[in-house]
Amino acid sequence: MVKRNIDILVDTVSWGTKTIPSGILSLLSKPSIDVDLLDILIHVAKRTSPPISYGFTLGDLWAWLRYLPAFSNDSNLKLRKEWTNIDSHQKTILSDDMGMGFSSSILSKSLKLVFICPTNYLVDMHPSISLKKNGKRGPDKSPDFIAVDDFGGLHIIECKGTQDRKKSLDVQLKKGIPQKTNVLAPVGFINEQLVSGVFIPQYYKTDKAIFTITDPEFPMDFSNITKEEIIETIILGELASMVHLFGFPKLGNSIAKNQxxxxxxxxxxxxxxxxxxxxxxxxxxxxxxxFLHKFDYSGFMSIEPYGIKVEIAFDTEIIKSLLKETNFLNIAREIREKIEKRQLIFIDNETGNNWTKVFMPIGSYIKLEIVE
Incomplete structure (x- = not known):
């Protein structure tokens, strides 16, 4: 576990007359929280590993491991001073990835999310889902993710991130609102429609890091697809993403495409x-x-780290069942039914002084460990 402190801001007014989820309400009692950077990085890994991939994305190369030595050793979350001289494109990528990692980590705990997949994967798998617009960037693009919680509720999530200044995050959050509205769904079909983001200051900035959550109210309408089909596709997408991280892209793509x-x-x-x-x-x-990613960062966590080791594992019997399956939706359907019957087995995450292990209810885990 690598703790860093960050402020929390929940825009309660944006919920209007709707009930704010208890998990998000609990964040209101604390002006700031400690986050585990290793847990955040694991969520970056999961969110940047797409269900369908062909080997040319940064996620395919475990590039997310490079982020740990980018953070300062301060107790408050900020980037180290050497990061100031990094190319602006690299800064933008870190901001985007951290926006996904922080949103995935914090909202998974607050809303008890069990499976998350990219919204564009869901739309590609179900052409009957109509989007108002379908651009690749800006307000016309679809929101980043759709998730299912442990009760089978659905949630739309748009993620933002910046290291410029807090006002830049406010602007990004407002731009994220029309991206949420691009998905159409009947009233009550989606539990929460969130835009969340993180501001991580550069080393010399005096502002403190902050994670913000807002939930403007928008009409949405899925008209030609059942909730059960959506949940099964989300499960299929997360399963495929984990198989990609596990290092088997052909199997990951076959699961995602159900081929x-x-x-x-x-x-x-x-x-x-x-x-x-x-x-x-x-x-x-x-x-x-x-896999061991080596780096030089004297004094990080008051130790002399040699690098960061990632361990990704799958239940051997589950992998064998995947290799035998001819219709992967059968597996997704079994998991969905377990969610409905409250029979899905969860294993609590584990942490140590220099390591964090996150378990997934599909029979896999990711462990990150700082090696001295």
């Missing part, structure tokens, strides 16, 4: 998985992959 792999590819993947290291957790065998 069976060729016998040749299946046999090859099976052999590769069988050759992976195994770890036993609660009597179950997990197949795992590891």
């Amino acid at each position: 069976k792999l060729s016998d040749l590819n299946l046999d090859r993947i099976k052999r590769e998985i069988e050759s992976l290291d195994k770890v036993i957790l609660e009597g179950k065998s997990f197949s795992k992959v590891e």
Whole structure:
């Protein structure tokens, strides 16, 4: 666990007469909270790993690991002074990724979100879902993510991030509002429609980091798709994203597209998985992959870190079932039914002095550890 402090602002007025979720209300009792940077990075990894990928995105290269040494050693969240000289494009990418990571981490806890997937994946899988507009950037683009909570409720999330100044975040949040309205859904179909964002100051800035949540009220209307279909697609998307992170892009794409792999590819993947290291957790065998990102940051956390190690693992039996499945929606349907019956098994996240492990209810986990 790597703790940093950040202010919290919830725009309660934006909810109007609607009830603010209890998990978000609990944030109002604290002007600031401690966040775990390792947990944030794990959520960046999950959100930047798309369900369908062809090997040329930053997420395919685990590029998110480079962010840990970008933060200062201050107790309040801010970037280190060396980051000031980084190219502006790199700064923009960090801001965008942190907007997703902070939103995913904090809202997952506050709203008890269990599965999240990109909205554009949902729309691609279900052409009957109509968007008012469908641009790639600006107000015409679809909101970033759609999520399902542990009660089966649906949530729309648009994420923002900046390291310029707090006012820049306010502007971004206002720009995010029309992106939310691009999804059409009947009243009551979507539980929350959130625009959230994070401001992380540069080293020499006097402003403190802040995470902001707002929920303007908008009419939305999904007309030609059931809620059950949406939930199953969200589950399918998150499962595919995790398989991509696990290092098997052909299997990830086949899950996301619900298409069976060729016998040749299946046999090859099976052999590769069988050759992976195994770890036993609660009597179950997990197949795992590891990667060490080395960096030089003297004095970080009052230690001399050698790097940051990521460990990604899947329940071996679940991976085997994926290799045998001919219709991946069957697996998504089973998980959805478990959510409805309150039978989905959750494992609490684990933390240590220099590490954090986040479990997913699809039988996988991601562990980040600072190595001395």
